[in-house]
Amino acid sequence: MNNIKFVLGRFLGAIPTLLxxxxxxxxxxxxxxxxxxxxxxxxxxxxxxxxxxxxxxDDPVYKQLYKYIGSILQGDFGPSFQYRDYTVxxxxxxxxxxxxxxxxxxxxxxxxxxxxxxxxxxLNQNTKLDYSVMFFGMIGISIPxxxxxxxxxxxxxxxxSVFPAGGYNNGAFLxxxxxxxxLALPQVAYxxxxxxxxxxxxxxxxxxxxAKAQGIPMRNIIFGHVLKPxxxxxxxxxxxxxxxxxxxxxxxxxxxxxxxxxxxxxQGALNRDYTLVMGVVVFYGCLIIAFNLIVDTIYGFIDPKxxxxx
Amino acid sequence: MSSLLSVKKLxxxxxxxxxxxxxxxxxxxxxxxxxxxxxxxxSGSGKSQTVLSIMGLLESNGRSSGSVIFKDTxxxxxxxxxLNKVRGNKIGMIFQDPMSSLNPYISIGQQMSGVLRQHxxxxxxxxxxxxxxxxxxxxxxxxxxxxxxGYSFELSGGMRQRVMxxxxxxTNPDLLIADEPTTALDVTVQxxxxxxxxxxxxxxxxxxxxxxxxxxxVARTCQNVLVMKNGDPQEYGGINQIFYSPxxxxxxxxxxxxxxxxxxxxxxEEAKPKQNKDVxxxxxxxxxxxxxxxxxxxxxKEELIAVNNIxxxxxxxxxxxxxxxSGSGKSTLAKTFLALQKxxxxxxxxxxxxxxxxxxxxxxxxHKKTQVVFQDPFSSLNPRMTVYEILAEPLNSFFSAMSKDSxxxxxxxxxxxxxxxxxxxxxxxxxxxxxQCQRVAIARALMPKPQLLICDEAVSALDASIRxxxxxxxxKIKREKxxxxxxxxxDLAVVRKICDRVIxxxxxxxxxxxxxxxxxxxxxxxxxxxxxxxVPLPDxxxxxxxxxxxxxxSNSSSDSM
Numbered sequence: 001m002n003n004i005k006f007v008l009g010r011f012l013g014a015i016p017t018l019l020x021x022x023x024x025x026x027x028x029x030x031x032x033x034x035x036x037x038x039x040x041x042x043x044x045x046x047x048x049x050x051x052x053x054x055x056x057x058d059d060p061v062y063k064q065l066y067k068y069i070g071s072i073l074q075g076d077f078g079p080s081f082q083y084r085d086y087t088v089x090x091x092x093x094x095x096x097x098x099x100x101x102x103x104x105x106x107x108x109x110x111x112x113x114x115x116x117x118x119x120x121x122x123l124n125q126n127t128k129l130d131y132s133v134m135f136f137g138m139i140g141i142s143i144p145x146x147x148x149x150x151x152x153x154x155x156x157x158x159x160x161s162v163f164p165a166g167g168y169n170n171g172a173f174l175x176x177x178x179x180x181x182x183l184a185l186p187q188v189a190y191x192x193x194x195x196x197x198x199x200x201x202x203x204x205x206x207x208x209x210x211a212k213a214q215g216i217p218m219r220n221i222i223f224g225h226v227l228k229p230x231x232x233x234x235x236x237x238x239x240x241x242x243x244x245x246x247x248x249x250x251x252x253x254x255x256x257x258x259x260x261x262x263x264x265x266x267q268g269a270l271n272r273d274y275t276l277v278m279g280v281v282v283f284y285g286c287l288i289i290a291f292n293l294i295v296d297t298i299y300g301f302i303d304p305k306x307x308x309x310x
Numbered sequence: 311m312s313s314l315l316s317v318k319k320l321x322x323x324x325x326x327x328x329x330x331x332x333x334x335x336x337x338x339x340x341x342x343x344x345x346x347x348x349x350x351x352x353s354g355s356g357k358s359q360t361v362l363s364i365m366g367l368l369e370s371n372g373r374s375s376g377s378v379i380f381k382d383t384x385x386x387x388x389x390x391x392x393l394n395k396v397r398g399n400k401i402g403m404i405f406q407d408p409m410s411s412l413n414p415y416i417s418i419g420q421q422m423s424g425v426l427r428q429h430x431x432x433x434x435x436x437x438x439x440x441x442x443x444x445x446x447x448x449x450x451x452x453x454x455x456x457x458x459x460g461y462s463f464e465l466s467g468g469m470r471q472r473v474m475x476x477x478x479x480x481t482n483p484d485l486l487i488a489d490e491p492t493t494a495l496d497v498t499v500q501x502x503x504x505x506x507x508x509x510x511x512x513x514x515x516x517x518x519x520x521x522x523x524x525x526x527x528v529a530r531t532c533q534n535v536l537v538m539k540n541g542d543p544q545e546y547g548g549i550n551q552i553f554y555s556p557x558x559x560x561x562x563x564x565x566x567x568x569x570x571x572x573x574x575x576x577x578x579e580e581a582k583p584k585q586n587k588d589v590x591x592x593x594x595x596x597x598x599x600x601x602x603x604x605x606x607x608x609x610x611k612e613e614l615i616a617v618n619n620i621x622x623x624x625x626x627x628x629x630x631x632x633x634x635x636s637g638s639g640k641s642t643l644a645k646t647f648l649a650l651q652k653x654x655x656x657x658x659x660x661x662x663x664x665x666x667x668x669x670x671x672x673x674x675x676x677h678k679k680t681q682v683v684f685q686d687p688f689s690s691l692n693p694r695m696t697v698y699e700i701l702a703e704p705l706n707s708f709f710s711a712m713s714k715d716s717x718x719x720x721x722x723x724x725x726x727x728x729x730x731x732x733x734x735x736x737x738x739x740x741x742x743x744x745x746q747c748q749r750v751a752i753a754r755a756l757m758p759k760p761q762l763l764i765c766d767e768a769v770s771a772l773d774a775s776i777r778x779x780x781x782x783x784x785x786k787i788k789r790e791k792x793x794x795x796x797x798x799x800x801d802l803a804v805v806r807k808i809c810d811r812v813i814x815x816x817x818x819x820x821x822x823x824x825x826x827x828x829x830x831x832x833x834x835x836x837x838x839x840x841x842x843x844x845v846p847l848p849d850x851x852x853x854x855x856x857x858x859x860x861x862x863x864s865n866s867s868s869d870s871m
Contacts, residue, residue, distance in 0.1 A: 210411045215394040215396065228415045304417075
């Protein structure tokens with residue numbers, strides 16, 4: 001009952017956020033110099049005027065925004081300016097599965113390795129193992145993925161020739177390894193550091209001492225008592241992590257030449273493809289809001305204090 | 311008969327940054343089956359480290375040497391796998407803080423059944439659950455089956471300690487170690503928990519080691535006593551010998567201090583309530599209530615009434631004590647005097663001004679005249695400010711026109727007044743001990759030269775000897791500055807020592823009020839009587855009598871049921 005109320009409340013709260021997002025994106029795109037029909041050879045004036053009228057670009061700006069929001073509410077992102085025969089919805093539908101595959105693998109990889117590495121470091125606190133894990137963690141966080149990706153390509157594709165340097169190839173495993181790694185590495189590092197800090201704190205809490213006094217072996221204490229509270233901050237980081245993965249994917253898809261949403265986004269922005277850029281922004285916005293909502297709900301199930309007070 | 315536990319020449323030390331700190335030196339004692347041993351000492355005496363080393367629970371930088379033989383097994387140097395066969399199985403342990411000693415993230419049932427899964431792997435699932443519920447029931451937890459599914463944060467402090475005891479007893483241990491089991495609890499709850507420990511000791515026929523800093527607790531519970539100071543054993547003997555003919559000077563000193571703040575002592579000439587004096591604080595039918603979060607969407611709003619229709623007057627120059635269990639509303643009442651909490655209805659007048667009606671400037675004036683000292687000296691001082699900055703702050707806000715020189719002079723006077731030197735001014739709170747922090751907090755409160763000082767559990771977090779010093783300091787200040795004081799405490803002995811008048815609160819209402827000697831010597835209400843008799847006194851014979859009387863009462867009441 002209260003969970004439904006909570007989820008509903010969060011949904012309603014997301015509406016103003018989305019509206020603000022749409023307006024901001026709209027004005028930013030408009031503020032960029034140039035327009036969708038600026039080609040190397042300029043179009044005859046009449047043709048351009050016709051095109052502008054066809055895409056409602058001759059209306060005053062507020063009217064354009066109003067119409068755009070209206071059509072989004074009907075689930076219509078409009079036609080693409082650049083890929084003339086496709087609607088933005090179709091483009092998103094074709095690009096999203098690729099991005100989803102990339103992003104989901106990256107998140108899973110980050111979660112799996114991040115928590116395992118963090119736990120190992122926490123259990124060997126202040127040893128060489130701990131220090132080296134944290135050192136590489138720091139490197140992982142501080143090297144941006146547009147540096148990491150070419151480095152990976154250099155090492156694994158050119159020197160060792162194990163993985164292809166780019167291309168989607170229908171999502172073949174070998175083709176996904178490098179992009180997923182490049183995308184996940186900073187997140188692995190971040191989650192590892194988060195897990196380590198959190199676990200060290202939980203390990204020093206009184207209830208762990210109680211469990212030790214009850215003669216429960218360390219292994220069982222970790223799984224039975226420590227893991228759940230340790231993972232709480234990790235779960236709440238998943239929201240920001242998705243956002244980071246999405247922004248990262250824009251770059252990574254471009255580098256590895258994957259036909260995902262990110263590539264449409266970059267090309268749309270370069271070509272002033274207003275509707276495509278807007279459509280992708282709104283889609284990403286919804287995705288991030290939805291994922292944060294899911295994370296909050298999961299959090300409530302893990303933390304019994306929230307479950308009862310909700 | 312060989313003894314259950316025999317400790318010989320136990321040494322515990324910690325290495326910290328290349329230095330070795332000795333926590334326990336050369337300690338030896340024996341514990342027989344069914345014996346109750348009390349280990350007493352102030353904080354830092356090594357009493358907790360002693361039992362932690364027995365259980366193999368020292369921090370990773372701790373080392374223990376010597377011999378601890380438990381039922382023919384040498385515990386020192388045992389691997390943790392071997393130790394796990396003993397701890398939680400043959401030896402149960404409960405800790406000081408029942409709030410944090412239970413895991414809030416997993417249910418009580420999961421925690422308790424974890425113990426049985428470890429030590430009784432042959433139990434079937436249903437059997438495990440049954441055993442847990444049986445134990446919860448036997449330590450007096452109402453609706454044990456429901457609690458088994460619930461979480462620790464849904465329970466009060468006393469109930470949590472009961473759950474801890476139940477978890478420790480699951481395996482019928484031969485020895486129960488209780489490390490300050492009642493320090494964080496109210497006196498009335500403490501009484502029940504101590505009685506419970508005695509009761510389960512009989513029922514499960516086990517020995518108990520009780521660690522406490524409170525000689526009263528020892529007197530009412532233990533058979534033998536070990537007194538420790540700075541890691542050294544001071545005296546070890548039977549309870550009557552320790553209490554009635556102590557041999558070591560330190561034991562004598564401890565006893566003296568604990569009797570000094572005893573609730574039955576006769577005070578010198580009682581200050582009569584001065585009716586002709588000015589009224590400093592008056593609460594008129596003051597009520598404070600808080601809205602509780604709704605249980606479901608459609609349930610009606612529930613209110614928690616913290617202070618219920620209270621009217622009192624505090625006169626100039628008197629010390630008013632406010633006592634009651636936790637949750638009785640005493641701190642909320644004090645907050646209304648400080649305008650930190652608005653009364654829901656009724657009014658509060660301080661120095662003749664109604665606090666809900668005055669403007670900002672007058673409010674500042676009222677704040678200047680009314681100052682407060684809080685319970686936890688560490689957390690109520692800003693850790694990023696030096697003592698100088700802490701003391702300068704009230705001057706900057708109330709006397710902004712003052713010159714820097716005279717401010718410096720005031721601050722220096724202020725710090726010497728509370729018994730610290732000017733050399734403390736450059737330090738940060740974490741460089742001070744608890745008592746020194748509280749002195750700084752008092753100095754800070756006195757900086758704006760207030761006329762009313764509110765002490766909200768100001769000495770509750772301090773060790774007995776430091777508590778005595780702070781009380782003496784407060785009394786001295788009160789005499790010299792002719793302060794009016796409101797002294798909130800759950801520690802009745804302290805209230806007895808310094809207050810002229812007392813009000814006793816229970817669930818937001820005043821149960822009893824009057825002069826201190828009247829309320830303490832002739833309490834009229836049962837609640838007050840209970841509160842008074844549950845304070846353990848450092849007098850074993852008296853405590854024995856009280857315990858027998860309680861037993862008789864509870865037996866007769868259960869017979870009649």
